[in-house]
Amino acid sequence: MPSQSSRTKLVASALAFTLLAGGVPAILPAQSAYAAAIGNTPFTDVSAGHWAEKHIAKLALQGIVNGYVTVNGTSEFRPAKSVTQEEAIVMALRFAGLQNEVQVGGTVTFPDSFKVSAYFKPYVKLALDKGILDEKEEFAIAAGNGGKGWGDIAASREWITKLLVRAIGENNKALQLANTKSAFNDDGQIASNYRGYVNASVSLGLVKGVTADKFDPKAPVNRMSLAALFSRAEALFPVQYEGQINGIVTKLSSSSVTVYNGGTEQTYTVGSDTLFYRADSDTAINASAIKLYTKISVITKLGKAVYLESLSDEQQIETITAKLDRVNAAGKYIYVWINDEPVKINFGDDLTILDVSGNTIKLADLKRDSSLTITLDKFRDQRLAVKLVADQQTGAGTVKGQFFNADNTIITYMDANKELVTKFLASKVDVTIPGINSATIDDLVKEADEIEITLNDNDRVTAVKVVNRNVETLNGATVESYSPDKKMMVIIDASGKNASIIYLNDKTKIDYNGKAISVADAAEYLTKGRKLNINASGQAAISVQFIYKQTGVITSINTSSSTLSINDGKSIISVPYVSGPTVELGGQSYGTLTDLKVGDTVTALLDSNQTRASTIQLHKTYQYTVTSINSQNKRVTVSTGVGSATRDLDLSGIDITDEKGTKLSVDKLSLGTNINVAYIGKAIQYVKAIEYTYGTIQSVNTTGFVVGFKNGTTKSISVGANFKVNKGTSSAANLSLLQAGDIVEVYLDAGDTVIVNVAVGEQRTFTSYSASDSTLWTLMTSSADNANFFRVTEETKVTYKGDNIAISTLKSGDAIIVYGFRNKAYEIKKV
Template sequence: MCIKSKWVLLAMCALMVLSSGLTAFASVQFTDVPANHWAYSHIRRAADTGIIGGYTHATTGQRVYDPENPVTRLQAVVMVYETLKATNDLKSQSDFTQKYNSLMTAAGVPWGQKQVAYALEYGILTTTELTMLMNQSGSEPKQNPATREEVAVFFSRALNPNQEGTTTVNLTYKDAEMINSAAMLHVNFLTQHRILTGDDQGNFNPRAAIRRSEMAAVISKAYDWLNSTGNEIVVTIPVETKEPEKEEKEEEKETRLIGVIQLLSFNSNRIYLVEEGKTRVDDYPFTNDTRVYVRGSERGLSSLQEDQTAEFTLNKEGIITRIEVDPQRDKVEGTLQSLVDMTKDRGYYVLRIVDSGKNVDMTLQADEKIPVMADTTEVDFDWLTIGERVVVYYRDKEATKIEKLDTINDAEGTLAKRVTRFDNHITLTSGNVEREYLLGEDLYIRIEGRSAELSDLMTGDIITLRLRDGKVTRIDAKQVELENTVEGTIVAIQIARTNMITIEDRRGTEKTYEITDGARVFIDNERKAIADLRNGDWVKLTLRADSVLEISLEKGYRGEYMRGIVETVYERTNQIRLRRTDTARGEEVLIYVENNTRIYDTNRKEITIGSIRRNSLISIRGDFEGDFFVADLIDVLEE
């Protein structure tokens, strides 16, 4: 792509997002968004407020929005800023571009610097997330697409910056276990306020790319929330049409129903709840005369909590007269639909139990220390498997005991070969027998008790598989080889289906290592991509079973590397004359040693230049400055 066309493309990307610098549009029309489009009103709203602007089609000359195209992370950050600006909710009108200019330049941010700088200043965007806005691995930098989960994080931080103190998470999505634990609070916040919710199948789809139509809906709802009085949850309850209520018979005085409390609002004297067997939220009024009983004892309204299941008695006017938290409703049986591990951040798990035949769909919290029984044996909590049948005993939405009902087959052995994200099976060796097992779609992996990915498994690990219907549903691994590190100069990097790196150590020995799928790359402690490395870099590799888990590089180590025999040591002038052994010509080079040059003997003890002996074999890392080679590091290999 030529430079001119590249900047035309970047300008078009900016135009599709920015419009806040103009007067608010009056009834903006997009030819590719018909009136019957599901997001029509949201797109019109976001455009009329000047937050989005679309662009003019190059061929037709018509105004278009491209509602089905994905939104990039950079565009998402800019849209968050423009939403805050449109509602006068910016914390500051200051321009922080200069403050963060070097960081944004390093991250390759091509436009929107003012909005990105604001996001960095006020914690909407972290410096790590900044480096992920652009993909600079190719010849032309590209914007990375944003996922629904990432957009939830950006908007949640902007709308509710003090949410980290919140501990209650009540996500009932079928795929809740796929949501990153660090994003749980943010997804929960946007879900509560109906700003970003799941699909009609009950899934949130956290890793799916968010479309421009969906983004317009998020902007429109966030705009309403920011403009609402007090930004209270009571104004953001789902606007789902209620079913027509049956006409009460004249003789009926009271109505009873079972429901789960979602919110108790003393401002409006209303309780928001989800009635058993339904999915929508309904609200009912209460008065100071409403009686509350918890496990048979009369209490005040303040004793009620979110997520409690209770029986509600309503009079013929629909006012709640009595609330009873039923101690008998303390057991539920069904399929473990999801299991979200929040023990690290919140100290508990979140379980979802479903039995469609019995209208059971319940979400419970569970401390990891509660007993989990398989037949008569107590097992570890993390041996619960998605899809298995369980009985859960609970009190006030907190599980107290879990009984496993299914019998599941296990298999054990050592990992025979690495498993990549492209594989659909895992191979174990047991005795002299090698056997393959088909991987299921919903796969749960733990290594030494920690959540992990397939790519984290290493050849030789001791593996325990749990199988259901012939497919692996869970993998537990025990590492048999500890992590170690090696250092050397990069000789070659192969970027392909399996990434490889070849380095040459201080003694001139070359070795090639496989780079794992999830390997991390750091340059000066900043997260980078493999493509940012180059031949000649001196790197430190963190390995396990000869597979690279992490590559780290300090820019100060970039430069030349040589090896040779010491001809002469000029201690008074801090110079060494070296005859190179790593080139065919064996030329002589004058090495200059500075005060900060590090010198190590064969035992890796730091020494001075005067301790280097003539005819010693040494390796040197540094840079040429004219005819001198200035050393950063000198290693004595042989004396």
């Protein structure tokens, strides 16, 4: 017989253990990349991605489980090893925090037929005293066991459900469900005295079948199943384990996490081996999936967070609006007006202050009577503001500065303090430059033009006016001669009829093949016949661009004359091209001229003689779905939406924004996020993260509609002028297609059109639900029906006659109507 010491180790190692025989592939966080390669547990026989890996790792870190030490010094868990009833009792007591109540060393007497090993007797006695075990029932089991003992009996799946339900104090629920038939096809094999406990365990989300329709009640429970069972039960029966803290996450970075608990904040380090999970999933997550100000559970060792579990997505914050009265930076508070009453708002060192465009601003920049949107925590005794969003501080008006650069979304200028300031462009921007008709942002000259910018109420640029020059633009001019000593050019205009003298100077900006070069370096290229675009004020050249490309919208393609005609916004330009030019299509293999069509925007790159286009780059935006993220190398893998095709994108140096123009880093993207990727040829220009909104329409107005969500909140959506509604076979830019009660998804497509898709309910026959991968299965309508499954999320509503019901209450054969998009269910109505 093993010694008490060895038995203690054996029992402790037995404490690890759903009655689920499968799992889903893990999505491993960046922080767990190394750990994932060898598994997230200390046990060599629990491989990375094992379905019970989370539960085994968690209980091991809580000190509830140990492993079996092998002869070579490693530790094994032996997940498939069966657990006896007496071993399971020890685990139940330790799980319930009753270990200290066990009276070791006393005399414990049981009937002769109730055989329990000596070490386990005090544990079993305490379980009987606490009502965790039913004495009458367990004694009867032992008496009918033919003298084989009670403690050595392999714990069955149905027996374990009763032990667990009684251990967490849910016996009454089991009694209420005792006469209810379970959802499993082998319900007849479940003993009548266990049926209520099986139903209660399933209802509480503690156990699942070995398959969607089989429970296998008599099968013995192994260590991995019992680990998952007790790990899940912690959500219903929380126990404070050493080194474990539950609280609100207030900060989370790649190196640390800060948790608010009991009136104080504690910060713990985070390492590459820190594990991240959700309470409602067995799949590892990325740290970025944990929202700030939500409830988490953290297991710590020596000041380091070794395990973080997200307990809820509900942020413990609320948002209010107010008018600013005054700021006291030293006292860390502001006074605001709410409903004509002065209210003091406190804040901490980590207060985030943004303008409505998402730009960070200083506390000192806030103006009295500014409208503020204030985010307050709901968990501190003295509530703190964690975020302020202020309206436009200058109001609609103008600002001045020196132009620095711009693209299709922003403009940057240098203000009077020699600081660079960036503003977002409105959808339409009027540009005024003396001497240039129909000027655009592209006509501005960097570090030369003094500009006056007009802003709207949303702090977006609506107009730009150059105030320091009268510029003449000479596009397509040809060099006749150039004198380096005098820095003087004689040029012929595009008509070939008029000659002009243009002088260069040290401030002249010269662009050669996309690179800035000096006037001295430009001399060797300013040879007779060179074609240039020149901006000049009088005879002084402000900028000179060697023509190496032409950008515009295709108006015609003449394959007979090998000529491409494009509209550059000012005129129609005829661009000859070489035989078989290179055609670059964003994110794809190289194309041909047949891939281009009238209306496409292109850039034609000219050959070294500036006479013909050798490469034609298509301007196009694609919408992708992010499937994996490598934050360290700034790369993402995306699904293209065409079959199973994926692409790997390098986003180093690429501007990434959300729909509001707020700049994002790669690590702020999430798996499943849709992104619009804009290409010129094969080069990515910018990336925009797209938000999908799913909800039920509450009301429709002239400019949009209001949607409601499962949690009771609502959101007002304005569709603007560029939108399309798809409802059944109808598709139009017409809000009259919408009505209250419609279930919709709303998003921006690749062309920034607001798309509103209305879900059309599918009549289906329910067959089963797999909780392991959150998939609902229905009867195939034909042999060709390959869309008879639906993904279920925490946002999915399941209803019957208008009331919410648990998905577990659906029975095979039930008639249901599924509302969703691309096999993702938003609402399931039982008919």
